[in-house]
Amino acid sequence: MSPKTLYDKIWDAHLVHEDEDGTSLLYIDRHLVHEVTSPQAFEGLRMAHRKVHAPDKTIAVPDHNVPTTLDREKGIENEESRIQVEALDKNAKDFGINYYPVDDIRQGIVHIVGPEQGWTLPGMTVVCGDSHTATHGAFGSLAHGIGTSEVEHVLATQTLIQKKSKNMKVEITGKLHPGVTAKDITLTVIGKTGTAGGTGYVIEYCGEAIRSLSMEGRMTVCNMAIEGGARAGLIAPDETTFEYIKGRPHAPKGAQWEAALNWWKTLYSDDDAHWDKVVTIDASEIAPVVTWGTSPEDVLPITATVPAPEDFAGGKVDAARRSLEYMGLEPGQKLTDIKIDTVFIGSCTNGRIEDLRAVAEIVKGKKVKDGMRAMIVPGSGLVRAQAEEEGLADIFIEAGFEWRLAGCSMCLAMNPDQLSPGERCAATSNRNFEGRQGRGGRTHLLSPAMAAAAAVTGHLTDVRELM
Amino acid sequence: MDKFEKLTGVAAPLPLINVDTDMIIPKQFLKTIKRSGLGVNLFDEMRYNDDGSEKPDFVLNKPAYRNAEILVSGDNFGCGSSREHAPWAIKDFGIRCVIAPSFADIFFNNCFKNGILPIALPQDQVDLLMKDAEKGENARMTVDLEKQEITTSDGEVIPFQVDAFKKHCLLEGLDDIGLTMAKASEIASFESKAAMERPWV
Numbered sequence A: 001m002s003p004k005t006l007y008d009k010i011w012d013a014h015l016v017h018e019d020e021d022g023t024s025l026l027y028i029d030r031h032l033v034h035e036v037t038s039p040q041a042f043e044g045l046r047m048a049h050r051k052v053h054a055p056d057k058t059i060a061v062p063d064h065n066v067p068t069t070l071d072r073e074k075g076i077e078n079e080e081s082r083i084q085v086e087a088l089d090k091n092a093k094d095f096g097i098n099y100y101p102v103d104d105i106r107q108g109i110v111h112i113v114g115p116e117q118g119w120t121l122p123g124m125t126v127v128c129g130d131s132h133t134a135t136h137g138a139f140g141s142l143a144h145g146i147g148t149s150e151v152e153h154v155l156a157t158q159t160l161i162q163k164k165s166k167n168m169k170v171e172i173t174g175k176l177h178p179g180v181t182a183k184d185i186t187l188t189v190i191g192k193t194g195t196a197g198g199t200g201y202v203i204e205y206c207g208e209a210i211r212s213l214s215m216e217g218r219m220t221v222c223n224m225a226i227e228g229g230a231r232a233g234l235i236a237p238d239e240t241t242f243e244y245i246k247g248r249p250h251a252p253k254g255a256q257w258e259a260a261l262n263w264w265k266t267l268y269s270d271d272d273a274h275w276d277k278v279v280t281i282d283a284s285e286i287a288p289v290v291t292w293g294t295s296p297e298d299v300l301p302i303t304a305t306v307p308a309p310e311d312f313a314g315g316k317v318d319a320a321r322r323s324l325e326y327m328g329l330e331p332g333q334k335l336t337d338i339k340i341d342t343v344f345i346g347s348c349t350n351g352r353i354e355d356l357r358a359v360a361e362i363v364k365g366k367k368v369k370d371g372m373r374a375m376i377v378p379g380s381g382l383v384r385a386q387a388e389e390e391g392l393a394d395i396f397i398e399a400g401f402e403w404r405l406a407g408c409s410m411c412l413a414m415n416p417d418q419l420s421p422g423e424r425c426a427a428t429s430n431r432n433f434e435g436r437q438g439r440g441g442r443t444h445l446l447s448p449a450m451a452a453a454a455a456v457t458g459h460l461t462d463v464r465e466l467m
Numbered sequence B: 001m002d003k004f005e006k007l008t009g010v011a012a013p014l015p016l017i018n019v020d021t022d023m024i025i026p027k028q029f030l031k032t033i034k035r036s037g038l039g040v041n042l043f044d045e046m047r048y049n050d051d052g053s054e055k056p057d058f059v060l061n062k063p064a065y066r067n068a069e070i071l072v073s074g075d076n077f078g079c080g081s082s083r084e085h086a087p088w089a090i091k092d093f094g095i096r097c098v099i100a101p102s103f104a105d106i107f108f109n110n111c112f113k114n115g116i117l118p119i120a121l122p123q124d125q126v127d128l129l130m131k132d133a134e135k136g137e138n139a140r141m142t143v144d145l146e147k148q149e150i151t152t153s154d155g156e157v158i159p160f161q162v163d164a165f166k167k168h169c170l171l172e173g174l175d176d177i178g179l180t181m182a183k184a185s186e187i188a189s190f191e192s193k194a195a196m197e198r199p200w201v
Helices: A006-013 A039-047 A079-095 A110-116 A131-139 A148-157 A182-193 A215-223 A239-245 A254-264 A316-327 A353-363 A381-389 A392-399 A448-457 B085-093 B105-112 B123-133 B164-172 B176-181 B184-197
Strands: A015-018 A024-027 A030-033 A058-060 A125-128 A142-145 A159-162 A166-173 A201-206 A232-234 A277-282 A289-291 A299-301 A342-345 A373-376 A424-427 A442-445 B006-014 B070-073 B097-100 B117-120 B140-144 B149-151 B157-159
Touching: A006 A015, A006 A142, A006 A201, A006 A232, A015 B184, A024 B184, A030 A110, A030 A148, A039 A079, A039 A148, A058 A079, A058 A110, A110 A125, A110 A131, A110 A215, A110 A381, A125 A131, A131 A142, A131 A215, A131 A232, A131 A239, A142 A232, A148 A159, A148 B105, A148 B176, A159 B176, A166 A182, A182 A215, A182 A277, A182 A289, A182 A299, A201 A215, A215 A232, A215 A239, A215 A353, A239 A254, A342 A353, A342 A448, A353 A381, A353 A392, A353 A448, A381 A392, A424 A448, B006 B123, B070 B123, B085 B105, B097 B123, B105 B117, B105 B164, B123 B140, B123 B157
Parallel strands: A030 A058, A030 A125, A125 A142, A166 A201, A166 A277, A201 A232, A342 A373, A342 A424, A424 A442, B006 B070, B070 B097, B097 B117
Antiparallel strands: A015 A024, A024 A159, A289 A299, A289 A442, B006 B140, B140 B149, B149 B157
16 A cells, blocks of 8 residues: 555545546535634525534534623624624524534633534544634644535535645654744744645644644644645644543543544554655744734744845735834834733634643733733633633733633634724734734734733743743 | 636736735624625725725725726735635625635635636736736736636737636536535445444544
């Protein structure tokens, strides 16, 4: 048998039909659904008198529009947001799919809830009408975002029409220095390959630094595969993965666990598998990083200065000029001199328990800088509960953070958590696009520890100085 | 789905790289539960001032391009979120074809589901079409999907590539859920095999 990559193995195990030109029908094991990209798909099913093909494999949770303030039980003020969430309530009920409504403690961001509940398992195909579905690749599952038409297609048939992507290996060799995290790895990769560097590929992340990451860290890395343009990001499952999954509500049990484990252990890329592209980065050369511009590829070590448009070539010269103007930055300015108005800690990239522990470690016994707005939005109700149990919430509240309920919140600002024009935010989320966190808002992407450092000092800060 | 066969129309130049889906349709317009009506908010933040008035410099606000049916833009068009609201907004505005050196994966797929033809061409050819588009409303381009050719206002012909299955679906306006449902027995036999091999799924 010819050697295969992990992606090849998962692909082959889910192939229902393949045409001569490579157009394929792929079986989908898990379909995650949220309120923003699904109403039109359910409406389409109703109009065509179609059912959900596999309701037991379909999991829905409202996350984008939900308020994260503590008075959430009062309901959603914005009428359109409320209608969207109510539509999901109704669709979940009418079509009999698994559902975690707003008032369920298990509610949260769909990409945090899926793994937490054991829905996401190695070797699966996972889709969701959301680009950050790539997160689930951390389990060695093939996971990617789809549009609403494809959501309808998967609801109706439990399959997706696909053409196979190419294989790309991203190897992070060696060990990370203290203060450098999974977020710095994933941003550094995008900084190196560009936001289109992964277009047409599925990435497998490997190497010592990836192996050493917890599941939370691996999810952070895979989450941003989409920002690098890739269809999906994967990490081969290992003992860390199995340990995380074991005992979760929807994980296999007993004899099924053993059978699953046997198969999961075959899920790795063969030694001489073919790679269409290989990127290697030495972990010891990765520093804590931040973004300066309006594309996730605008990444620099915190010790650097703001670049000039002339430092770039081609279309990036104009793009950089536009970014600097939008961000209100001058070439040559030290990144650590950039003052911050708001700190947002949360999102499907960095809203898990380990992220909150990293923040607590930095802010313990310190205060959020006077005049700053700083909020921590846990990724799920269970993450929130765990943080409270571990005493992290007390540290946050004592330091002056707003301690919120679970949701997507200010990552994309569909709920009331938004930036005002010109407001500058240090954010642990995944996109720094113009207007992403609110019209005119300015976003600097960074790790939870770096965001915590900025909250304490009031400007972008090298977290290593506070450790 | 609407068919796409041949289109002759005004092409609007948008010479920016990394045009993301937040630019194409900002999040506040994702709260709809319909597919229609988003065209008025296409490129909302680039197109309108805070008070809702038009920014006269933005290409789609210029008289020559208000009825554009083709958009010519830069590398990595449509990057960012999976929101199909982006192609819905483009189509609702009246644009049926987007030409760029490269596209983000999910956006590219979403276009085909909505009767929009995205065409990826080498940078030098996009540059040429960008120049042609800059001539305004007298410079009408023709995009012929059947022949896989773009004809500029000067009569220059540029061939393009398109996936054969996607071309077929666009030309015929096919609903691919219907196509897949015709393979129901294959799906059923896959499911019984998978239930034996991976019962924990």
